Amino acid sequence: MLIYLPIAEVSVDALLILGLGGLIGVLSGLFGVGGGFLMTPLLMLIGIPPAVAVATGANQICASSFSGALAHWRRGTLDTRMGLILLAGGIAGSFLGVWVFELLGRLGQVELMVSLTYVLFLGVVGALMFVESLRALIRARTGAAPRIPKRKRTLAHKLPLKMRFPVSHLYISVIPPAAIGALVGFLSAIMGVGGGFIMVPAMIYLLGMPTSVVVGTSLFQIMFVTGVTTLLHATQTFTVDMMLALLLLVGGVVGAQIGAQLGMKLRAEQLRILLALIVLAVCLKIALDLAIEPSELYSLAPASAP
Amino acid sequence: MIGRALLLPALVAALAALPSGAQAPRTAGPAPAELAQEAASPGAPEPAVRSAPRTETGEPPDGDGPGVAAPGQRGPQAPAGGGQVVILPEGRDAPREGGDDEKVVAALSHNQVSITTTYSGSEIFVFGAVKRSRPARAERPDVIVTISGPSGPVTVRRKDRGFGIWANRESTVIDQAPAFYAVAATGPLDEILSATENLRHRVGLDLQVRAIGAASDVEDPESFREAVIRLMRVRGLYVEAPIEVDVIEDTLFATHVALPANIVEGDYIARVFLLNEGKVLDLHESIVGVRKVGLERWLYALSREAPLAYGLLALAVALAAGWGASEAFRALRR
Numbered sequence: 001m002l003i004y005l006p007i008a009e010v011s012v013d014a015l016l017i018l019g020l021g022g023l024i025g026v027l028s029g030l031f032g033v034g035g036g037f038l039m040t041p042l043l044m045l046i047g048i049p050p051a052v053a054v055a056t057g058a059n060q061i062c063a064s065s066f067s068g069a070l071a072h073w074r075r076g077t078l079d080t081r082m083g084l085i086l087l088a089g090g091i092a093g094s095f096l097g098v099w100v101f102e103l104l105g106r107l108g109q110v111e112l113m114v115s116l117t118y119v120l121f122l123g124v125v126g127a128l129m130f131v132e133s134l135r136a137l138i139r140a141r142t143g144a145a146p147r148i149p150k151r152k153r154t155l156a157h158k159l160p161l162k163m164r165f166p167v168s169h170l171y172i173s174v175i176p177p178a179a180i181g182a183l184v185g186f187l188s189a190i191m192g193v194g195g196g197f198i199m200v201p202a203m204i205y206l207l208g209m210p211t212s213v214v215v216g217t218s219l220f221q222i223m224f225v226t227g228v229t230t231l232l233h234a235t236q237t238f239t240v241d242m243m244l245a246l247l248l249l250v251g252g253v254v255g256a257q258i259g260a261q262l263g264m265k266l267r268a269e270q271l272r273i274l275l276a277l278i279v280l281a282v283c284l285k286i287a288l289d290l291a292i293e294p295s296e297l298y299s300l301a302p303a304s305a306p
Numbered sequence: 307m308i309g310r311a312l313l314l315p316a317l318v319a320a321l322a323a324l325p326s327g328a329q330a331p332r333t334a335g336p337a338p339a340e341l342a343q344e345a346a347s348p349g350a351p352e353p354a355v356r357s358a359p360r361t362e363t364g365e366p367p368d369g370d371g372p373g374v375a376a377p378g379q380r381g382p383q384a385p386a387g388g389g390q391v392v393i394l395p396e397g398r399d400a401p402r403e404g405g406d407d408e409k410v411v412a413a414l415s416h417n418q419v420s421i422t423t424t425y426s427g428s429e430i431f432v433f434g435a436v437k438r439s440r441p442a443r444a445e446r447p448d449v450i451v452t453i454s455g456p457s458g459p460v461t462v463r464r465k466d467r468g469f470g471i472w473a474n475r476e477s478t479v480i481d482q483a484p485a486f487y488a489v490a491a492t493g494p495l496d497e498i499l500s501a502t503e504n505l506r507h508r509v510g511l512d513l514q515v516r517a518i519g520a521a522s523d524v525e526d527p528e529s530f531r532e533a534v535i536r537l538m539r540v541r542g543l544y545v546e547a548p549i550e551v552d553v554i555e556d557t558l559f560a561t562h563v564a565l566p567a568n569i570v571e572g573d574y575i576a577r578v579f580l581l582n583e584g585k586v587l588d589l590h591e592s593i594v595g596v597r598k599v600g601l602e603r604w605l606y607a608l609s610r611e612a613p614l615a616y617g618l619l620a621l622a623v624a625l626a627a628g629w630g631a632s633e634a635f636r637a638l639r640r
Contacts, residue, residue, distance in 0.1 A: 001424075002424065002425075002426040002567060003423055003424065004421055004422070004423060004424070004425040004426070004567065004602060006598060006601075006602040006603075006605045006606045006609075007605070007606065007609060009568065009570050009571075010567070010568045011425060011426055011427070011567030011568055047568075059620050059621070059624055060624070062621065062624045062625070062628075063623075063624035063625065063627050063628040064628065065628075066624065066625050066628030066629065066632075067627075067628035067629070067631045067632045070628065070629065070632040071632055071635070074636070112471070112473040112474070115473075116471075227621055227624075230617060230620055230621055230624070231614075231617040231618070231621065233617075234609070234613050234614070234616050234617025234620060235613040235614050235617055236613075238609055238610060238613060240609070240616070240617065240620050242605055242609075242616070242619070242620050242623065243423070243601075243602075243605065245620060245623070245624065246623060246627075249623075249624055249627045249628070250627065253627050253628050253630070253631030253632070254631055256628075256631070257631055257632065257634075257635040261635075289472075290471045290472055290473070291470060291471065291472070292472070293467070293472060294465055294472055296537070297464050297465045297466075297533075298462055298463065298464050298465075298530065298533035298536075298537060299462070299463050299465075299474070299537075300460055300461070300462060300534065300537050300538075
């Protein structure tokens with residue numbers, strides 16, 4: 001069934017978009033990532049203009065992460081206090097990111113910078129997560145050392161401004177989570193994504209939060225970041241396509257619920273190794289696009305773009 | 307679409323009636339539009355009248371039909387409201403050589419294309435006749451039909467390799483590139499149209515895409531210009547050659563041009579050229595208005611006129627959908 005999108009000005013298959021939204025939604029509910037790093041390339045692949053893909057992707061991710069965050073909140077796996085501190089840092093970081101983005105725009109080569117940032121961060125985060133979760137999986141398989149409940153004392157325990165996070169069972173300084181939030185906000189403004197794929201491992205490995213709480217808390221923060229992004233795009237670039245967003249989010253919210261259910265059945269190590277593989281795959285794809293000669297060297301854009 | 311559906315039988319009836327009785331088109335008799343009207347079956351006289359071009363006497367056939375000409379108006383300057391067939395005043399833009407009194411009358415199946423939510427492309431049927439004041443010459447008349455979308459500048463970027471990475475390096479602006487362009491003709495363009503006439507009327511696709519000031523910023527602007535044509539062809543927005551104009555009895559002609567699903571809004575100009583030995587004898591222009599309607603129109607207008615409200619609405623829809631799904635699944639689980 002073909003549907004004409006009023007802002008993108010193209011006609012697309014509604015079922016394809018619904019399926020795409022559903023797929024991203026499942027990932028979102030399962031891993032606590034917004035899915036922006038998958039959504040934007042996939043939308044462009046089916047012929048949506050890049051600007052519309054980025055802006056509308058943000059709108060859709062906002063919906064699916066809200067749906068996912070609600071599910072986690074009801075199950076008590078959302079650390080609101082931690083989420084708010086991440087968010088405070090995130091807002092500061094995204095303002096800085098927008099400023100840097102404009103600077104890069106004036107220098108040209110934004111597209112290249114975005115691709116390189118993607119490759120760098122997806123590669124590093126994916127590889128770290130893969131190695132760690134593989135090790136954990138092998139440990140669990142051999143049964144040699146059952147997980148030691150005692151947590152490592154990280155930097156977060158030493159810094160001042162300590163605060164109690166009952167949901168995460170943590171008593172740590174607020175400086176590291178705020179810094180992580182700021183980094184994620186900064187990157188999401190530059191890369192046009194929610195930043196879940198950076199935040200989730202950061203919360204697990206740097207803050208020592210339990211994986212079960214991490215997902216809901218990440219979704220909580222992403223929901224706000226993408227909400228602000230949607231508003232910014234709607235008022236400044238006019239590239240939010242509500243029709244496209246509606247199709248994506250109908251698939252997405254359903255997918256997020258399925259993902260949240262699936263997440264309860266899978267083990268934490270398996271979840272992390274799956275996410276690591278997906279992140280690495282996307283990283284490889286972007287790296288290959290940069291390295292291999294494209295079949296069409298030319299591309300068209302509206303004349304107003306720099 | 308309704309207009310087209312009704313029109314087709316009328317035209318078919320007109321064509322069918324030709325060989326039996328009507329020599330009329332070969333003489334200075336009734337204008338073909340009237341012929342079509344007469345020949346049309348009584349069941350469908352209305353659409354034939356509605357879209358008939360202005361007749362020789364200059365009387366508009368129907369005062370408020372959408373396809374009626376306003377005498378003296380020229381196509382491109384016509385008000386944009388609604389799609390209306392506008393006939394060129396006799397003699398203007400239609401160089402007639404050696405007192406050859408051949409003219410072209412033409413009409414479109416519909417002058418308004420509505421982009422609805424389920425729009426997936428449409429087809430425009432262009433038909434007409436050659437009007438003569440003296441017996442026809444021996445050779446078959448040549449006809450070219452073009453339909454062009456709104457034209458404007460477009461940025462072209464080219465990727466190049468540097469430090470082992472393929473990235474956009476050079477870019478330039480092509481000043482004039484129509485959003486859609488289709489050419490249909492009775493034969494290959496270079497055979498039926500002289501180079502000078504092609505230049506004058508910019509019939510060929512190659513002449514529609516123009517770079518005026520691009521020479522300065524890149525070394526080979528020509529390859530960027532060719533890239534525009536190539537990319538637009540791939541998207542189905544530039545169409546040439548395979549579509550043909552059929553000519554019946556040296557007088558009537560018809561063709562259809564498919565508008566793809568990815569067209570943009572605007573006034574599309576349909577041109578019908580009548581040619582003889584490479585020279586343009588007459589030219590007929592009409593406007594096809596392509597407009598978003600209904601929900602598409604409303605959303606587009608809101609996003610441009612009240613972007614903050616649009617953004618908030620988008621957020622509200624997103625949050626409502628997220629909450630709705632969450633509640634629905636909770637209810638399912640119970």
